[in-house]
Amino acid sequence: MNAEDNVQNIEFFVNEEKFNISVRSSTHLADAIRDKCSLTGTHLGCEHGVCGACTILVDNLPVRGCLYLAVQADGKKIETVEGLSTDNELNYIQQSFWENHGLQCGFCTPGFLMLTKWMLDNYKELSEEIIKDVLSSNICRCTGYQNIIKSVKQIALEQNKWVE
Amino acid sequence: MVAIGISKKRKEDPSLLSGNAKFVADMCEGSTEVQFIRSPIAKGKIVKTNRNSNVNLITGEDLSDINEIACKLDKFNFVPVTQPILPLKEIKYVGQAIGAIYNTDPSKELKQDFPFFEFENEKGVFKINDALDSGSPLVHEHVKQNIIVHGKFETDGFDNAFNNGDCKLEMQFYSKRQNAAPLETRGCAVKFNRATDRLELYVSAQMPHMLRTGICDCLNIPESKLRVIALNVGGAFGQKMALFSEYVLLCWLSLRNKRDFHWIEDRLENFSSSAHSREQIHKIDASFDKTGKLLALKTHIKANVGAYSNYPVTAGVEPLMALAEYTGPYDISAYSSEALGVLTNTCMMAPYRGVSRPVITAVLERLMDKASKVLGINKIEIRYRNLIKNFPYRTPTNLIIDEGSYSETLSLAQQIISDEIEVIKNDVESQNTELIGLGFSVFGERTGYGTSAFAARGMQITPGYETCDLSMDPSGNIIAKVGVCSHGQGIATTLSQIIADNLGLEIEQVSIVQGDTDNTPYGWGTFASRSVVISGGACQISAQKLAEKLKKIASFYLQCEADELILQNGSVVNKKTKSNLSLRTIGRKFYHSNHEIKDIAGSELRASSTYDPDGTFSNACHVAKVKIDTLTGNVSVEKYFVIEDAGKLINPKIVDGQIVGGVVQGMGNTLYEEIKYDSNGTILTTNFADFKIPTMHESPKVEIKHLETITENSETGAKGLGEGGLIGAPGAILNAINNALEQFGEELNFFPVHPNDIREVLRKHERRR
Numbered sequence: 001m002n003a004e005d006n007v008q009n010i011e012f013f014v015n016e017e018k019f020n021i022s023v024r025s026s027t028h029l030a031d032a033i034r035d036k037c038s039l040t041g042t043h044l045g046c047e048h049g050v051c052g053a054c055t056i057l058v059d060n061l062p063v064r065g066c067l068y069l070a071v072q073a074d075g076k077k078i079e080t081v082e083g084l085s086t087d088n089e090l091n092y093i094q095q096s097f098w099e100n101h102g103l104q105c106g107f108c109t110p111g112f113l114m115l116t117k118w119m120l121d122n123y124k125e126l127s128e129e130i131i132k133d134v135l136s137s138n139i140c141r142c143t144g145y146q147n148i149i150k151s152v153k154q155i156a157l158e159q160n161k162w163v164e
Numbered sequence: 165m166v167a168i169g170i171s172k173k174r175k176e177d178p179s180l181l182s183g184n185a186k187f188v189a190d191m192c193e194g195s196t197e198v199q200f201i202r203s204p205i206a207k208g209k210i211v212k213t214n215r216n217s218n219v220n221l222i223t224g225e226d227l228s229d230i231n232e233i234a235c236k237l238d239k240f241n242f243v244p245v246t247q248p249i250l251p252l253k254e255i256k257y258v259g260q261a262i263g264a265i266y267n268t269d270p271s272k273e274l275k276q277d278f279p280f281f282e283f284e285n286e287k288g289v290f291k292i293n294d295a296l297d298s299g300s301p302l303v304h305e306h307v308k309q310n311i312i313v314h315g316k317f318e319t320d321g322f323d324n325a326f327n328n329g330d331c332k333l334e335m336q337f338y339s340k341r342q343n344a345a346p347l348e349t350r351g352c353a354v355k356f357n358r359a360t361d362r363l364e365l366y367v368s369a370q371m372p373h374m375l376r377t378g379i380c381d382c383l384n385i386p387e388s389k390l391r392v393i394a395l396n397v398g399g400a401f402g403q404k405m406a407l408f409s410e411y412v413l414l415c416w417l418s419l420r421n422k423r424d425f426h427w428i429e430d431r432l433e434n435f436s437s438s439a440h441s442r443e444q445i446h447k448i449d450a451s452f453d454k455t456g457k458l459l460a461l462k463t464h465i466k467a468n469v470g471a472y473s474n475y476p477v478t479a480g481v482e483p484l485m486a487l488a489e490y491t492g493p494y495d496i497s498a499y500s501s502e503a504l505g506v507l508t509n510t511c512m513m514a515p516y517r518g519v520s521r522p523v524i525t526a527v528l529e530r531l532m533d534k535a536s537k538v539l540g541i542n543k544i545e546i547r548y549r550n551l552i553k554n555f556p557y558r559t560p561t562n563l564i565i566d567e568g569s570y571s572e573t574l575s576l577a578q579q580i581i582s583d584e585i586e587v588i589k590n591d592v593e594s595q596n597t598e599l600i601g602l603g604f605s606v607f608g609e610r611t612g613y614g615t616s617a618f619a620a621r622g623m624q625i626t627p628g629y630e631t632c633d634l635s636m637d638p639s640g641n642i643i644a645k646v647g648v649c650s651h652g653q654g655i656a657t658t659l660s661q662i663i664a665d666n667l668g669l670e671i672e673q674v675s676i677v678q679g680d681t682d683n684t685p686y687g688w689g690t691f692a693s694r695s696v697v698i699s700g701g702a703c704q705i706s707a708q709k710l711a712e713k714l715k716k717i718a719s720f721y722l723q724c725e726a727d728e729l730i731l732q733n734g735s736v737v738n739k740k741t742k743s744n745l746s747l748r749t750i751g752r753k754f755y756h757s758n759h760e761i762k763d764i765a766g767s768e769l770r771a772s773s774t775y776d777p778d779g780t781f782s783n784a785c786h787v788a789k790v791k792i793d794t795l796t797g798n799v800s801v802e803k804y805f806v807i808e809d810a811g812k813l814i815n816p817k818i819v820d821g822q823i824v825g826g827v828v829q830g831m832g833n834t835l836y837e838e839i840k841y842d843s844n845g846t847i848l849t850t851n852f853a854d855f856k857i858p859t860m861h862e863s864p865k866v867e868i869k870h871l872e873t874i875t876e877n878s879e880t881g882a883k884g885l886g887e888g889g890l891i892g893a894p895g896a897i898l899n900a901i902n903n904a905l906e907q908f909g910e911e912l913n914f915f916p917v918h919p920n921d922i923r924e925v926l927r928k929h930e931r932r933r
Binding site: 024026034035038039040041042043044045046047048050051053080081082084085088090094097098099101103104105106107108109110113131132133135136137138139140141142143144145146147148149 | 171173174176177178180181182183184185186187189190193273345346347348349396397398399401430431651652653654817818820821824825826827828829851852853857858859860861863865866889
């Protein structure tokens with residue numbers, strides 16, 4: 001423990017695995033997950049809260065990993081992209097992005113997947129407008145978004161959530 | 165089992181979707197972080213360096229054994245300007261790396277809260293026209309008038325041809341400064357291998373081999389000492405082509421200290437110090453006859469190239485591309501052009517998707533609309549009358565335009581939007597708070613051009629050819645090693661489809677190795693819509709060679725002639741008797757029982773070929789329908805159509821993804837994205853709130869139709885199209901905006917067009933207060 005750098009010990013769960021780590025109070029959660037938990041699927045695109053590439057779920061709510069301090073996550077339940085697939089099988093959201101070419105370089109994709117997961121878990125009905133309202137908080141520089149909308153729409157149709 | 169033409173799911177995606185894919189920032193574990201100190205002043209000198217016992221500081225004074233980054237053109241009055249890795253004294257722009265710091269004790273946070281440098285300010289110059297003023301401060305003392313490159317071209321008898329016209333039009337056009345803004349910033353992680361005494365440089369880059377040459381030239385080390393690896397690259401759009409000083413410095417540090425270092429650019433650095441582009445002023449004069457035929461075109465191009473010349477394509481890339489390709493898809497026999505690259509105390513300019521073509525296409529398409537109005541000829545008709553119709557067509561600057569469908573795409577566009585035209589008439593007359601406009605943009609996209617094209621520019625380094633080294637393993641699977649380097653385009657999938665079809669395999673049986681200089685043949689990476697044409701061509705030729713060899717081996721075991729055999733379903737099959745031998749059996753025989761076939765098969769089950777084509781033009785017509793909100797000045801793109809001809813489509817889904825992504829990026833270029841400096845050369849746009857990128861909300865649905873004109877200029881019949889979406893969009897959207905504002909008699913000949921530009925027009929004409 002270094003008083004000058006204000007290092008604290010915290011404990012949280014990432015994808016149901018428990019981590020005890022020591023972090024500086026200034027370390028943001030995305031860095032902590034990447035550097036201390038060796039989970040590098042969460043990407044940092046801007047580190048000022050606009051691009052959303054680092055979107056993860058903390059206690060079931062989407063947060064910008066770059067704007068959320070690691071110490072704030074003490075005792076909390078975190079979900080990252082690595083938790084989506086089980087036994088190396090892509091889950092239904094990942095499958096739909098794959099089938100619909102919803103990614104190109106893939107750098108923004110983990111953030112879009114996590115935000116999509118939250119949206120699908122929390123919305124009973126989905127339309128193109130709702131998808132746009134929610135997912136326009138993240139930036140993709142490659143796809144032009146059309147195939148991301150298509151990917152989500154396919155799931156909504158399969159789940160009988162789609163409304164025109 | 166045919167793969168070409170099928171929208172195969174991308175091989176790249178499972179690892180990207182699962183979070184297992186590695187990007188450069190994921191390769192930093194256990195290495196020492198480096199940060200760069202960047203200049204807060206635009207021009208001046210470092211007068212004092214302050215050191216601090218808490219941190220190691222590297223300055224230009226430490227680098228006397230390193231060469232500066234140097235790259236030349238042999239033509240167009242190019243004045244060589246070299247770029248120091250870190251400057252000794254002289255500073256040229258805000259954001260320039262002037263020092264590097266690191267701390268080998270990981271418990272100490274690396275901070276820039278110390279005045280490492282003291283400065284003496286000098287007067288700088290930032291705008292194109294200011295830089296060209298006589299008496300203006302010089303960015304580099306040896307470059308007179310700040311002109312680093314000056315190209316001129318004129319066809320014989322130009323003046324006569326120009327004077328023969330009935331209608332003379334002129335136009336000034338300004339495209340503002342932009343940044344490609346890939347979502348992953350630049351960065352590198354260099355590992356010193358103590359066992360082999362070599363460096364491994366992980367880097368987010370488009371041209372790994374070129375980068376290796378450039379770094380080794382700076383460090384005076386043999387290229388065998390450096391391995392460059394681009395893993396997954398999180399978008400690049402041209403920004404990750406150039407050799408940047410940070411990579412040289414990190415390699416030097418690693419060699420000197422025999423330890424691992426990394427530097428991951430932050431977003432502010434990406435805005436201030438990674439390459440910019442597009443800042444150009446164009447003036448054109450055009451001469452039409454009464455029928456709307458464009459007889460003669462004169463262009464004057466001034467490009468703000470920033471403070472240095474980028475490696476390897478140089479500061480000539482934007483102005484000289486404009487000079488060479490300005491006539492676009494139109495048959496214009498008399499052409500005159502003058503193009504200047506102008507140095508200023510701003511961030512270096514480098515290629516950005518489309519390079520100068522988004523600008524020259526926008527200018528030409530604005531010109532067509534303007535001529536249509538003045539001459540009273542329908543907008544589509546005047547384009548028809550000028551489009552190239554006979555192929556191959558030689559442009560005034562000696563480019564060969566191969567078979568395309570310029571008129572056909574325009575006809576299709578006309579059919580598709582015929583209903584829209586009626587709608588627009590209604591809306592304009594209704595005088596409500598919405599103005600609707602429709603705009604066209606027709607263009608050709610020069611793609612897949614090899615060494616000859618770069619030699620014509622006078623480049624000493626001529627990126628062009630691609631090699632594919634193909635081998636079959638004992639299990640009958642294929643490994644293809646290529647010099648291209650994907651940054652999101654799905655190249656591994658596309659190339660696999662080409663190879664699989666030529667060998668009668670599934671794409672899963674083909675592995676593509678790219679982005680690693682130790683394991684791929686020397687090549688030029690991915691840029692300029694080249695990979696599917698050039699590397700795809702090399703892959704096809706190699707696969708065909710390997711197929712011949714496989715047939716030869718099989719003919720021995722099947723007791724027949726090789727020409728009776730075909731490759732299908734993972735086997736070599738006799739067309740008549742259907743007797744067959746699986747590739748797996750051939751692989752086993754070849755490697756493990758080679759004594760049986762040594763005389764006919766030799767000792768290698770591989771094929772290699774290099775492809776260096778002259779290039780092929782894809783073409784497209786874009787149509788944009790925009791809505792202007794007169795209350796806010798906001799422009800929204802309501803509908804967008806692309807009629808595209810890129811020859812044979814290897815993977816239609818990937819192709820459409822490139823088009824849609826390019827169009828939306830082009831919409832961002834036209835409506836939002838602008839890098840701004842203040843009057844002292846301080847950059848003002850340093851985050852995604854200031855530099856706005858389209859989100860899902862603003863992005864239109866893009867509807868695409870394909871024509872497939874098969875060209876002989878491409879081995880596979882495929883033409884490139886990676887840039888076309890962005891090349892066409894500014895022209896189409898800008899024409900649509902001008903169409904909506906036509907009743908006011910105003911023209912907006914610049915981009916991006918912001919809401920305040922629209923409001924200014926509306927206020928002037930009392931459509932808002």
